[in-house]
Amino acid sequence: MQPTEFFELTAESPANKAMQSRLFETGNEKELLSASAAVLQDLGFQVDDIVREVGMVRAVKERSAREHGQDISHFFVALFTLGYVGIPVDLQQKITAVLVARPTDYAGMRSEVRVTFYRVVWKGEGHFERNQIPPGEQRMEMIYDPVIYQQFFAKLSKAVFLEAHTL
């Protein structure tokens, strides 16, 4: 990616916006924010920061990033190679949600909620050819799985008793 492209809209931008945003028929931003914080809490997030004046909520959760079956495959790889080959495992991940609610009209009857999830995964704690790999190496990524966003907005819609309209 060229530096000049950092602030350019891409072909995927509108699709990402649609995935991450919903419209609610309410002007009560306070209610939307507190419901969003409550939904994030229900999903296991810790609310990190709220800036009411600009309608922002930031929440974090830390979880193991081990995938199902990962340990089993590592065991067999280690067994067949007599312990000479090990695969470093993903150990921990931190998922962050940043949510912004804002009015979309002057009458203040509609609000848009946009949420972005991303995660940081610590890679490490394992063996590679008998060398210990210390934890610390990390990788970051945006979460683009539409199901996660759909689930979040379904819960938020229930919490505010309002339908979540797509853009």
Next chain:
Amino acid sequence: MRDGITIGKMLVLAGLLLMQGCAAPQPSPDLLAPTEAQTKLRSFQSRTFDVADRKVAMRGVIAALQDLGFIIERANEPLGLVTAARFAEPDNRSVVGVTVTVRPQADGRTMVRANAIFNNTPIDDPKVYQNFFATLARSLFINKEE
């Protein structure tokens, strides 16, 4: 005796060298003076918009940054400050950071200033800031229209 003098001289010399090494380089007196490049950079990084309310301008900045795929890290309304970052996808190890300040002007308009860095290196390409302000203008305009 002769050896003693030589060693003594060498010790004095070594001491002088050590003392020289201890002296910190003096910062030049114009360290904080603005250079022409900095003045130019500031003009690339700032733009004034026809928005009177700082909150409206800040929300526009946040919406524009989100549209551009940035993650809002911090926002402070009283200071008009927004900090955001994004990964330089598909390279997930490089990070683009941006700090935006929003300041109301005396003439009822609002001045927006952006500073962007790429992995701790300041970005001084005017094109980058032009792109940002183009998206911001669109975001503020849409807000106004609706």
